[in-house]
Amino acid sequence: MSAAAKQRLQALSKQLVEGIPSEGTFEDIPKIRHVAADSAGPRVKDKVVIVTGANSPNGIGRASAHQFANNGAKAVYICDFSDTHLATHKRELESLYPNVDIHVRSFDAADEKALSGVIDEAVSKYGRLDVFFANAGVVGQPKLFTEIDGEGFLNTMRVNSLGVFLAAKHAAPAMKITSASKPYPCGSIIGTASVAGLRSNAGSTDYSASKAAVVSIAQTVSYQLAGSGIRMNAICPGLIETGMTQSVFDRARERGTERKVGQLNPLQRGAVADEVARVALFLGSDESSYVNGQAWAVCGGLSAGHPVVPGKLA
Numbered sequence: 001m002s003a004a005a006k007q008r009l010q011a012l013s014k015q016l017v018e019g020i021p022s023e024g025t026f027e028d029i030p031k032i033r034h035v036a037a038d039s040a041g042p043r044v045k046d047k048v049v050i051v052t053g054a055n056s057p058n059g060i061g062r063a064s065a066h067q068f069a070n071n072g073a074k075a076v077y078i079c080d081f082s083d084t085h086l087a088t089h090k091r092e093l094e095s096l097y098p099n100v101d102i103h104v105r106s107f108d109a110a111d112e113k114a115l116s117g118v119i120d121e122a123v124s125k126y127g128r129l130d131v132f133f134a135n136a137g138v139v140g141q142p143k144l145f146t147e148i149d150g151e152g153f154l155n156t157m158r159v160n161s162l163g164v165f166l167a168a169k170h171a172a173p174a175m176k177i178t179s180a181s182k183p184y185p186c187g188s189i190i191g192t193a194s195v196a197g198l199r200s201n202a203g204s205t206d207y208s209a210s211k212a213a214v215v216s217i218a219q220t221v222s223y224q225l226a227g228s229g230i231r232m233n234a235i236c237p238g239l240i241e242t243g244m245t246q247s248v249f250d251r252a253r254e255r256g257t258e259r260k261v262g263q264l265n266p267l268q269r270g271a272v273a274d275e276v277a278r279v280a281l282f283l284g285s286d287e288s289s290y291v292n293g294q295a296w297a298v299c300g301g302l303s304a305g306h307p308v309v310p311g312k313l314a
Contacts, residue, residue, distance in 0.1 A: 014184040014229060042072025043285040046181070048126045049073050050118060050171070052109045052163065053136035053192070054089065055080035056243035060192065061135045062089055063277035068131070069093050071281060075101035075126055077118060080136065081108050109136035109163035116170040128182050129174040131284040134167035135192040139244050140207030153206045160210035161217070164191035168221045168232060175230045186229035188284045191218055193234040193295060195303045202238075202302075211236070215295045222293030231292040233283050238262075238299025239270045265300035 023031040049068045054061030062085075065078050078089055083106040093102045107114035122129050140156040141148050168189050175187025196203030197211030218234040225232065239262050241249045249270065252258045262270040276298045282288050283296065297303045 014186070017184070043281060043287060044068055044131065045072035046074045047072075047130035047284070048075045048122050048128050049131040049133070049284065050077040050079065050122060050129070051133045051135060052079045052115075052167070053134075054078035055082045055085050057085055058246070058273055059135075059242045059244075060237065060240065060273045060276045060280070061133070063273035064133055064135065064280040065089065065093060066096075067274070067277045067281040068284065069097040069100045069102070071285070073100055073131075075103065075122070077103045077105055077122060079105045079107060079109070079118060081106065108159075109134065110158045110166065112166050112170075115163075115166050119170050119174050123174050123177060127179045128177060129171060129187060130182075131188050131190070132167050132171035132175075133190045133192075133280055133284065134164040135190075135280075136163050137192055137210075137244075140204045140210065142204050145205035148204070148206055153209075156206040157210045157213065160207070161213035164214050165217055167191070168217060172221070172225055172228075172230055176228060184229060187231070188288070189218075189221070189230065189232040190280055190283050191232070191234045193218075193236045195236050195238045195297055195299045197234075198236055198295060198297065198303050218295065219293045231283075231288070233288075233291060233293065234295045235276060235279055235283070236295050236297040236299065236303070237271075237276050238265060238297070238302045240273060240276055240298075241270055242273055245270075262300060262302075265302035266304070267300035269300065271298070271300060 020033050023033055025031060051061050051065050053059065054065055056062060065076050068076050078086055080086060086104045086106065090102045090104050093100065105118050107118065109115060119129060137160045138156060141152050171187065171189050176185040178185060191214045193214035194203060194211040196208040197215050200208065202208065215234045218232045221232045239245065249261060252261045262268060279296055279298050283291060
């Protein structure tokens with residue numbers, strides 16, 4: 001076999017090289033074939049994970065770090081531009097999951113040199129990178145599009161879209177690195193988009209455009225990584241109680257109208273960050289081995305229909 005042929009073979013995923021083998025039969029029917037390990041155990045066992053946007057105490061990043069650590073990750077990097085709570089998060093994670101290496105890094109997710117440096121560090125220390133959850137983002141400018149200036153628009157795009165693009169650009173090559181403990185290239189890149197990136201009326205113009213870009217990046221990158229075993233998906237949260245939306249929930253509580261928050265979705269409630277974190281865990285695990293290039297809405301069903309007055313049929 002030529003060197004070029006060997007290189008092409010090494011770049012293919014395990015499933016393309018070995019196929020998905022039969023697991024025998026039960027009586028006269030074939031047993032179910034599996035790609036992922038039994039979901040009863042740790043779902044990301046021994047994986048190395050990087051999460052950006054992890055500073056907020058009630059944010060999706062922090063909740064996801066807990067899910068990854070609780071499910072057997074070897075190491076979790078919690079990263080954010082703001083580091084006001086990162087040290088506290090590290091102490092909490094280490095107290096709950098003493099067998100997981102927790103690393104804190106403070107950097108701008110749209111700073112290419114800083115972002116690639118964290119990836120290089122993880123690969124140097126552990127010889128692998130398995131999951132990159134590009135979750136860092138800003139709320140944008142809650143104004144009419146005619147009131148948003150070009151600089152403000154581009155700043156929202158820089159953090160929300162460029163940060164995800166750079167994560168994919170540098171995480172994918174790292175996920176292709178193989179070793180005795182990781183004989184085939186594989187990995188999962190996850191970008192935080194929004195239902196605002198799927199339909200209108202869920203955010204400002206700059207925010208919505210930046211989140212639509214994340215969906216497009218996930219779709220495009222998934223095809224450019226064809227055959228590598230590396231997947232990319234976008235998560236599209238609806239109304240989640242996080243630092244970004246805290247004022248909405250706080251005002252509703254002050255008015256005594258908290259139960260009206262989220263009333264336009266079929267579940268008729270808002271959500272907590274852990275409900276999104278569990279989707280991130282699934283997408284980061286081998287259980288989602290055939291999920292690729294998708295925009296996963298976690299919105300209580302809001303994006304499933306057109307605007308409707310609660311209690312009335314269209």
